[in-house]
Amino acid sequence: MTLKQQLRTVLIFTKLSTRRFFRDRLAQFFSIIFPLIFLLVFGSFSSGNNNVSFKVALLSPAHTSFASSFEHQIEQSKTFKVDRSVTTLAQAKDKIGKSQIDGIIVLKDNFGAVRPGQKYPSGQISVLYNHTQSGTGQTLTQVLQSVVDGINQHFIAVPQPFTVTGQELNAKSLTAFDYTFSGLLGFSIIGLGIFGPVNVFPELKKQGVLRRLHTTPLKTWQYFLATMFSQSVTGILGIAVQFLVAIKVFHLKIYGDYPEIILFTILSIFMILGIGLAIGGWAKNERQAAPLSNIVVFPMLFLSGTFFPRFLMPHWLQSITTYLPLTPVIDGLRLLTTEGKHLWQIGPQLGLIAIWFVIVYAIAFRVFRWE
Amino acid sequence: MADEILKVKNLRKVYDGKPAVDGISFEVKKGEIFGILGPNGAGKTTTLEMIETLREIDGGSVTVDGLNVAKQPNEVKQIIGIQPQTPAFQDKQKLVEIIELFAAAYGEKVDPKVFLDDVDLGEKAEDFAENLSGGQRQRLSIATALVHSPKVFFLDEPTTGLDPQARRNLWDLIKQVRDRGVTVILTTHYMDEAELLCNRVAIMDNGKIIALDTPRKLIKQLLDRGFKKEQAVEQANLEDVFIDMTGKGLRDV
Numbered sequence: 001m002t003l004k005q006q007l008r009t010v011l012i013f014t015k016l017s018t019r020r021f022f023r024d025r026l027a028q029f030f031s032i033i034f035p036l037i038f039l040l041v042f043g044s045f046s047s048g049n050n051n052v053s054f055k056v057a058l059l060s061p062a063h064t065s066f067a068s069s070f071e072h073q074i075e076q077s078k079t080f081k082v083d084r085s086v087t088t089l090a091q092a093k094d095k096i097g098k099s100q101i102d103g104i105i106v107l108k109d110n111f112g113a114v115r116p117g118q119k120y121p122s123g124q125i126s127v128l129y130n131h132t133q134s135g136t137g138q139t140l141t142q143v144l145q146s147v148v149d150g151i152n153q154h155f156i157a158v159p160q161p162f163t164v165t166g167q168e169l170n171a172k173s174l175t176a177f178d179y180t181f182s183g184l185l186g187f188s189i190i191g192l193g194i195f196g197p198v199n200v201f202p203e204l205k206k207q208g209v210l211r212r213l214h215t216t217p218l219k220t221w222q223y224f225l226a227t228m229f230s231q232s233v234t235g236i237l238g239i240a241v242q243f244l245v246a247i248k249v250f251h252l253k254i255y256g257d258y259p260e261i262i263l264f265t266i267l268s269i270f271m272i273l274g275i276g277l278a279i280g281g282w283a284k285n286e287r288q289a290a291p292l293s294n295i296v297v298f299p300m301l302f303l304s305g306t307f308f309p310r311f312l313m314p315h316w317l318q319s320i321t322t323y324l325p326l327t328p329v330i331d332g333l334r335l336l337t338t339e340g341k342h343l344w345q346i347g348p349q350l351g352l353i354a355i356w357f358v359i360v361y362a363i364a365f366r367v368f369r370w371e
Numbered sequence: 372m373a374d375e376i377l378k379v380k381n382l383r384k385v386y387d388g389k390p391a392v393d394g395i396s397f398e399v400k401k402g403e404i405f406g407i408l409g410p411n412g413a414g415k416t417t418t419l420e421m422i423e424t425l426r427e428i429d430g431g432s433v434t435v436d437g438l439n440v441a442k443q444p445n446e447v448k449q450i451i452g453i454q455p456q457t458p459a460f461q462d463k464q465k466l467v468e469i470i471e472l473f474a475a476a477y478g479e480k481v482d483p484k485v486f487l488d489d490v491d492l493g494e495k496a497e498d499f500a501e502n503l504s505g506g507q508r509q510r511l512s513i514a515t516a517l518v519h520s521p522k523v524f525f526l527d528e529p530t531t532g533l534d535p536q537a538r539r540n541l542w543d544l545i546k547q548v549r550d551r552g553v554t555v556i557l558t559t560h561y562m563d564e565a566e567l568l569c570n571r572v573a574i575m576d577n578g579k580i581i582a583l584d585t586p587r588k589l590i591k592q593l594l595d596r597g598f599k600k601e602q603a604v605e606q607a608n609l610e611d612v613f614i615d616m617t618g619k620g621l622r623d624v
Contacts, residue, residue: 005478012475016468023463207459212515215423215453216476217445 006222013226014233021234030195031238035188039242042184042307043250046176053079054140055101057086066112066121074105079143096130103140104128120155174338179309181246182334185239186326187306189265190297192235193272194279197227198293201280205371214370224277224364228270235269236262255340264336264343264350268329271353274360275325281368300326325360328352374401376436376523376554377422383430384417384578391417393578394431399523399571404545404555406569408562413575415558416456419525422556423453436522449477452521452553456528458512460500467496470514477519486514490544491621506537506621513544517553524548526557530564535613536621542568563610 001009021027058074060067075082083101086092092104104127111123125144129137153160204210213223246252254261275296283289301307303317304326310318321327332349335341343350377399384392392414399405407415420426422433424444433440438447460469470483487493490510495503503511509529516524526545530538538561545568549555559565565572566586574582574589582589 001478009475009478012471016464016472019468020461020463204461208455208457209459209461211425212453212455212459213476215425215448215455216473217448217478218476 001217006219009218010222010225010229013222014229017226017230018233021230027196027234031188031192031234032241035184035191035238035242036245038187039181039184039245040249042180043177043246046180053081054103054136054143055081055083056140057092057095057101057104058082058107059086059089059092059104060107060111061109062107062111062113062123064110064112064121067107067123070107070112080105092128096128099130099133102129102133102136105140105144174334176309177246177250177252178334178338179305181242181250181252182330182337183306183309185242185265185333186304186330187301188238188242189235189268189272189329190300190306190326192231192238193269194276194293194297196231197273197276197280198283198289199280199286201277202283202286202289205369206285208371211371220365220368224361224368227277228273231273232266232269236265239265252338254337256336256338257342260343261333261336264332264346267350267353267357268332271325271357271360272329274357274364278360278364278367281364284369284371300324303327305330323352325353325356328356375399376401377405377556378434379418379422379431380433381431382418382421382428382433384414384421384426385429390578392421395575395578395580396431397573397580397583399554399556401554402549402552403570404549404557404568406565406572407556407558407575408560408565408572409558409575414578415575416527418575419527419556419558423451423525424448449519450522452516452519452524454509454512454516454524454526454529456531458508460508460511462499462501464500465497466492466500466511469500469511470518473515474518479519481518486518487511489517489547490514491540504537506533506540509533509537509541510544513541513548517548521553523554523556526555528558528560530559530561534622535610536617536619538564539614539619540621 021031056074058071058080060071074080083095086095086101089104089106092101095101096104106126106128108124108126111125112121113123114121125148127137127141127144129140152158201210243252243254247254276293279293279296280289283292303313303321304310304324305321306326310321310327313321328349332346332353335346335349336343375398379398380396381394382392382396383390383394395414395418407418409415417426421428422435422440424440424447428441435447436450438450440447464472466487467483470481470486474481474483484493484496487496490513492507492510492514495507500508500511513526513529529545530541533541542564545555545557557568569586571583571585572589573580584592
């Protein structure tokens with residue numbers, strides 16, 4: 001057979017197995033719906049507004065009108081989320097011990113009362129916080145201090161030679177969701193690239209489907225290439241749905257170039273799929289495939305930044321996990337989509353993917369078994 | 372005797388030190404139906420798989436139409452068609468697509484309908500393979516094995532598990548394939564099948580060929596040794612009764 005004929009064979013295999021995907025509810029579920037569920041769950045954890053807010057208990061033994069309007073202001077404020085179920089100090093301390101609230105705001109006796117001989121109300125607020133959350137507690141104190149400063153300024157105008165104003169700087173700054181999203185894309189590439197072949201190949205071997213194909217002149221590289229192509233088609237489809245949901249539901253902002261993102265995604269799918277082809281192609285049955293795939297996949301899931309960003313890891317761990325196959329995929333996707341980088345700016349990621357590509361396919365070709 | 376399409380010489384296969392196929396030799400002529408008979412474990416399937424390039428040959432040589440199986444496996448694959456013992460197809464795939472797939476594997480482009488009509492599955496063309504009956508699956512498998520017009524067609528126990536109607540239908544199909552000039556080599560446990568279909572049979576036991584001739588001559592040799600059946604042979608048997616009462620029509624459509 002000429003090379004042209006052999007490539008035609010690859011395209012027909014690609015076409016037919018892609019068509020099968022659209023009839024296979026289970027495959028659709030795992031490559032589209034399943035990652036989407038993760039996106040929705042993790043997305044709602046990590047998105048939301050990025051404004052700082054405190055969960056507090058508000059205790060006010062004072063009964064002045066000033067105290068009640070102050071309470072009202074605090075409750076309305078976006079900065080504070082007041083836990084109304086707490087009415088006593090004991091309850092509040094219990095909750096703070098369980099880290100269910102960040103601090104307790106106590107308006108001392110006669111808060112807001114106008115003392116004899118004075119023209120304006122006065123009082124003291126105390127902030128109670130746990131030593132394990134002293135950072136939060138101090139910030140909370142500062143916030144309340146500035147609130148009180150504002151009130152003071154209202155009653156006694158004092159000239160303020162020095163002032164501080166804050167200004168938002170970088171529109172492209174990364175949100176927690178940006179990290180979550182690229183991690184979840186990595187997760188879905190793992191799903192279709194590794195769990196796909198690892199589940200399907202042993203089954204095909206058991207049925208004798210692969211063995212039957214082996215009686216034809218079909219070459220391993222043709223079969224691999226057709227699998228790579230069809231998995232990319234379905235993979236791109238699944239990832240496109242995730243992008244759509246991320247943009248519509250979680251207001252993800254894409255700064256990158258779509259053709260570059262698609263190209264990078266395909267390269268990533270090719271490389272990760274090589275791991276699946278190696279494991280699924282080697283394993284004689286599910287019993288061999290399942291444990292091996294777990295050994296390979298789980299470290300990547302936890303160390304490559306799938307569910308939490310790598311910058312949270314200790315430095316030594318980061319320097320090791322840089323070289324895991326999934327890490328350049330996730331980093332590259334984030335750099336391209338939310339950091340607006342171009343393909344030629346992510347050389348290290350592309351290089352790592354290329355190296356892993358060579359390694360995994362060298363293994364996959366060597367260990368592949370048709371039965 | 373210029374027309375031997377398959378030549379097997381001293382073929383050997385050893386598993387764990389035990390010979391599964393122990394130096395067998397035979398030749399198959401172009402255009403005949405050749406049967407390999409024998410009890411389970413006799414080495415029939417192993418023999419077939421070595422000829423089909425699927426098992427490594429431990430000793431001896433096999434040539435198919437002049438091609439050395441050990442040295443030119445890909446060329447051999449191109450001229451042989453294979454029907455496995457239990458045909459399996461991926462689910463969610465239409466019959467036409469399965470034919471297209473196998474044709475592509477051989478680098479061929481065919482009209483799937485023609486091949487499906489040949490095996491009486493034209494009406495099922497748009498169905499999925501998992502909805503076929505056992506007999507239909509065997510016929511589909513035969514169609515997939517013939518998409519590249521092979522010279523030699525191997526069938527491993529093709530009628531095991533089929534009902535009498537489906538078996539007869541498959542026999543007719545195999546004869547049609549032979550009539551198109553394809554050499555057929557099959558293994559079977561059913562002696563009636565071998566007697567009816569095969570021009571010549573080889574009987575294997577313990578990895579060796581213990582007899583090789585036409586069914587008629589083998590029977591004659593046995594009778595010549597003074598063999599007599601305990602029961603008087605009647606002109607019909609129970610299967611004849613069954614077919615007479617239920618007809619030859621296929622039941623799986």
